[in-house]
Amino acid sequence: MNNRKTQLLSAVATLKAKDQGGVPHVGRVALTDKTLYLNVNVKGQGGTIALIDVNTKREVGVTNLDGNRLNAGRDYIIDGVRVLKGTTASANVRSEKYSQTVVLDEALQNAEIRIKQNGNILLDMPMSDISNPSSTNEVFRNISTSPLIQSNMEFEFEIEYPKGVSVPAGADLNIRFEFRAHQAKI
Template identity: 40%
Template sequence: MYTSDRQNELNRAAEAVSKLGISPATFKDTTVYKRMNVKGKGGQIKLMETQVNKLVGDSNLDGNMLAQNRHYIIDGARILADSGAASLGAATWEADLLPQLLNSELEIEQNGNTIFKMPIADLHKKELANGSNFSVNSEFRSIANPVVLFPQKQFEIKINMPDGTSVPAGTDFYISVEFRAFEAYSK
């Protein structure tokens, strides 16, 4: 059952697809994610490419194009991190992001257009300066104007790091980029 906030977000998603002339038959509440080790990476980190395969714990998308009649309406995003895990599958997602990543931007492009671009610092929650803590794993940054991924059009999800910066090469550092979304199937 939806919470009242999630129900409101479903209503917003339905309104967004209606304005686009999409007639969805059904909506499904979902989280789209891509996880990876960014050790030694810098510049532009591409998270979604054509060779990305659906693999539990790594990504729940197959490649960088949605199937026919399938849309994603993204209404929230977050980035989680782990610096002490022995592998991606062992990550607990409780670490703070490195400054190089906090000062980067997350971007989604589809069909040659930037449809989402936001500072990563805005997408990662951590312990507050006064010592009070809240769960990193429960905080999505809401997106006021839902982002729509269209079917059968390639998209890219990437991190643009500041010039001259990179993640240190000596230690594994895992990130999880997650989008709260509604999947809409149209007839």
């Protein structure tokens, strides 16, 4: 089992550094281990696609994000990310079975994901960096910079496919993003 004390210390350091941004005292902040997740059907996608927006609704089994703005007083510090691929080609992301041991399609392997907020890029990496089909362990790609998604501010989560390349449109293809995080509640 992966020891997360390093990530917790990083999260605390991030909160201390946020003092100018509105967290009055770290002693008043409650940290909770959390995994943010989002299931999406990427059938036929190409170009740059926003994966979350103001219309995204929290639904158990699909996503635990509600829109593209976090609730007041609840910031998230990300310390790990992974992507899982659906194994059944279901048209419904709710009933899909997701696995990390399945290789992503070429369009997905070569795509990039980004999380942005307030004009800053918080996370920017190729999908191949967060996929580990050769491991049967629950492997998250550690994020050393501990990006902070702040509450009460819109954020963007997007995927950009290589120019002229798209996911095949012939069959449904679902993927699941999981972000290991610390929720900081004031």
